[in-house]
Amino acid sequence: MMQPQAWLPRWCALAAAVTVLALGAAPARAQDYPSRPVRIIVPFAPGGSADVFGRFLAQRLQETLGQSFVIDNRPGAGSVIGTDAVAKAAPDGYTLLLMSNTHTVNESLIPNKPFQLMRDFAPIAPINYSDLVLVAKAGLAQNTLPELIRAAKAKPGGMSYASSGPGTPYHMAGELFKAMAGVAIVHIPYRGSAGSRTDGLGGQIELMFDAIPTMSEHIKSGKVKALATTGKARSAVLPNVPTADEAGVPGYEATLWLGLVAPKGTPAAVINKLNAEVGKITSNPEVRRAWTAQGTTAMTMGVDEFTKYMNDDIAKWARIVKFSGAKAE
Numbered sequence: 001m002m003q004p005q006a007w008l009p010r011w012c013a014l015a016a017a018v019t020v021l022a023l024g025a026a027p028a029r030a031q032d033y034p035s036r037p038v039r040i041i042v043p044f045a046p047g048g049s050a051d052v053f054g055r056f057l058a059q060r061l062q063e064t065l066g067q068s069f070v071i072d073n074r075p076g077a078g079s080v081i082g083t084d085a086v087a088k089a090a091p092d093g094y095t096l097l098l099m100s101n102t103h104t105v106n107e108s109l110i111p112n113k114p115f116q117l118m119r120d121f122a123p124i125a126p127i128n129y130s131d132l133v134l135v136a137k138a139g140l141a142q143n144t145l146p147e148l149i150r151a152a153k154a155k156p157g158g159m160s161y162a163s164s165g166p167g168t169p170y171h172m173a174g175e176l177f178k179a180m181a182g183v184a185i186v187h188i189p190y191r192g193s194a195g196s197r198t199d200g201l202g203g204q205i206e207l208m209f210d211a212i213p214t215m216s217e218h219i220k221s222g223k224v225k226a227l228a229t230t231g232k233a234r235s236a237v238l239p240n241v242p243t244a245d246e247a248g249v250p251g252y253e254a255t256l257w258l259g260l261v262a263p264k265g266t267p268a269a270v271i272n273k274l275n276a277e278v279g280k281i282t283s284n285p286e287v288r289r290a291w292t293a294q295g296t297t298a299m300t301m302g303v304d305e306f307t308k309y310m311n312d313d314i315a316k317w318a319r320i321v322k323f324s325g326a327k328a329e
Contacts, residue, residue, distance in 0.1 A: 037067055037068040038069045038095075041085055044075050044082075046073050048194075049130060053098075058070065058071050075192045078102065078109075083097060084113070086121070087114070089263050093271075093274070095262075096261070099260070101255075101256065101257050101313055105167045105321065107318065108314070109166065109327075122264050122271055124259070124260040124306070125306055127259055127278065128258055128296045128299050129299060131229050131231030131295060132169065132211055132212065133210060133212050133216075133226050133230070133238065134177070134227045134229075134244070135215055136227055137206055137207075142227075145248055149183055157185075162189075163196060165189050169209075169255070170208065175326040176320055177209075177249065179324040180249050196208055211296075213295045216237045226238055226241045230254040231255065
């Protein structure tokens with residue numbers, strides 16, 4: 001019988017060889033990625049900006065990488081349901097999350113959720129950002145932001161605004177507006193953009209913040225009226241609409257940005273490949289021109305830069321959540 005001293009070195013050498021082979025195989029697998037369909041979970045209802053741009057991104061990735069990229073809408077609980085599904089998915093690059101700054105807000109707004117963004121996810125790449133617009137129902141008596149602020153101050157709690165749910169950029173844009181304008185306006189949360197948008201366009205609600213690409217045609221058709229946009233400068237799509245900063249709320253700024261992340265532990269080679277492919281899409285001059293015409297600005301960052309961007313955004317919204325006293329409803 002072989003003594004332990006005799007077989008131990010052979011066993012160690014075999015284990016080392018297996019380790020080397022496994023490490024050597026990982027890049028090869030990444031080079032072949034994707035070898036089967038990839039699912040992108042969008043934790044928001046169909047029809048909103050995340051869904052629209054997610055489908056655009058999926059189509060472009062499918063064209064360049066030669067595999068299906070399938071959008072899977074999983075709305076609910078302020079994005080928590082769909083996001084948790086991705087957090088629990090295998091970290092192999094075949095389940096991805098289309099996120100927005102709803103997620104960076106939720107880090108402070110919903111601290112007891114079953115995941116943490118920077119602990120349980122690996123940043124891949126940003127996609128774009130859009131300024132928002134504050135719209136009012138066509139029949140609202142107030143036609144300008146200063147008129148709205150005066151009316152809201154005269155009757156605290158007498159007006160309301162809708163959002164697609166607690167913690168969404170639309171909700172936080174409203175809470176930031178309330179805090180900075182010094183007004184008390186009631187928040188009415190919906191379960192997704194479809195419901196809030198339908199009621200907003202139908203005149204059942206007084207006010208709402210929404211993405212400019214989504215609302216611009218409805219503003220032009222007169223279904224709703226625009227009171228202010230939320231960026232640093234006027235929107236090229238709505239050049240006659242003042243920014244909130246111009247119209248009486250100095251320093252106000254709120255945007256909606258989108259990005260792609262994967263479960264923590266996804267191979268770095270897969271993350272880097274996806275970052276490069278998304279970057280090619282968002283750097284494409286034709287894509288940039290088309291998005292600019294819609295009121296959307298393409299974003300292109302490396303993985304490390306996007307990681308820092310996410311961390312900075314978490315810190316920014318934590319201050320705003322504390323300042324506004326916003327609560328998950």
